Amino acid sequence: MSGRRGSIGRLAIPPPDAAWIVEDTVRNPEQPPVHLVSGRRIRLGEDRNADGSVDAELQLGGGSWRPVRLEPLEWSRPLTPSEARRLLAAGRLLRRRCGDDVVALLDLGAIDGRLVRVTERWDGVALRAALWGVPLPLRVAAELVGRVAAIIAAAHDARPPIVHGRLTADAVVLGSDGRLRLRGFDLGGGGAGPADDVYAMGALLYELLAGQPLPPLPIQADACRARVRDLVTAVPFVPPAVIEILVQSLAFEPGDRPAAAAVARMLTEVARKAEGESLSAWIDGELARFEGDGMARAAIAEEPTADEATVDVPAARESTADEATVDEPAARESTADEATVEEPAVDVAEVLEALPVPDLEAPAAVLVEARAPRELVAAPDAWGAEPP
Structure with missing residues (x-):
């Protein structure tokens, strides 16, 4: 892994192309350690998810392990202990207000200079x-x-x-x-x-x-x-x-x-x-589509020869494309027709x-900011020594 290693008090910002995913820090101590605010230990998987996160297991009391997920934490300044506590408190408040409708924040940490957040794992x-x-x-x-x-x-x-x-x-x-x-x-x-x-x-x-x-x-x-x-x-x-x-x-x-x-x-x-179609039915259909696509890819990967794979891959992908271009629009056209009958035409x-007209002499307002990933670094001596 590229990037320098160090204690939590001397974390360096790694190069832009540095991966922040590491091996299991419990079984493989040669890799850069994961420092968590809570001091708990964590076991990281080897594979990165499509969104850049990684699945892991967080150690709980009594020696049990909870499935979790690690994601980069966007933070524009050093993360102090008080800010870390405030973030975790906000996460607990959000969980109390929204329950299982939100992906819960469980912990914060750093890996080789990159701040990460530990959330519950969702499927x-x-x-x-x-x-x-x-x-x-x-x-x-x-x-x-x-x-x-x-x-x-x-x-x-x-x-x-x-x-x-x-x-x-x-x-x-x-x-x-x-x-x-x-x-x-x-x-x-x-x-x-x-x-x-x-x-x-x-x-x-x-x-x-x-x-x-x-x-x-x-x-x-x-x-x-x-x-x-x-x-x-x-x-x-x-x-x-x-x-x-x-x-x-x-x-x-x-x-x-x-x-x-x-x-x-x-x-x-x-x-x-x-x-x-209801939302729940649509979600079930989309998940089934993704599961079927994954099974098709797995079957393709298991083909014994290159020639056989060359023949089968296009066929599997054409079938998936047909479902997306034929079945989905048909269902959506039906919904459109039904809604058109019920609702009057729009003036x-x-x-x-009805849209308000602002003062065009004033500077244009940015209503929603697109936040790009940033390089982050943990504050010196933020959380103390490495967990045991």
Whole structure:
């Protein structure tokens, strides 16, 4: 592994291409150690997940081990003991407010100069991986974002409020148990407020209905109008109630956006009236698709000769592509037709006029900041000596 090693008080920032995944620190002491705030020991797996995390086991009292996951912790300054305690306290508060609807933060630590967070291990896929670049059925999209809004609303109701700050399709987990969870809360308070989460909900709803994400920010009110107009034109089955939610959530001024709880209520009502596949059924279908794809790849890998693999690989991938291009659109077209019958046509001009017009002489406001990964370093003597 590249990068220098050292004690927790002398951790160096490794080169940009340095891997932060290490071998099992219990069985293989030659690798850089993992220093945890709690002082507990951890056993790391050898394989990196698709999102850059790694599965591990955290030692609990009595010698038992709990399955966990290690992820990079974005932090722009040295992490002091008091800040570490504050982050963990915020994680416990979030867990009390949201329960199993969030991926819990269990510990913090450092590996070879990189700060990491230890979370409970979840089985499933991120929503981003389940998006195929085509609009989702109205009921699925409304139910999904409504559920996200309800979880965010519970976090906002905490005292002090907990803001996600990084809400995208990557932060939504489709669990193998059929549950929808959120991960990646910015517990350090990176400057985002509740209104930023509401804007992110609107952006997520737009992406699910339009089949493509909103263009990069910053934006102004005229850009909001253009995006909503494009959505109405491209996706005719979007009812007026959903357009109203988008208009309010994507408002230029943060103070003009509704609370997360209001968004949850509005989308729950939209999902109740819409017909078609439910969110739970859609999640089950997507997980089955991923499981089938994994089984197909495993079968391909076990082929004894290169010639046989050359023949079988395209066939397996064509079958998966056919399912995505034939079966999914068919189900979504059916949902669109059903929703079109129930909902009246949208008066686009009237809806777009509802968007507030800001002072265009003022600097453009950045409503949601895209946070890029940063190099991080632990504070000197932050947590003391290496755990026994």
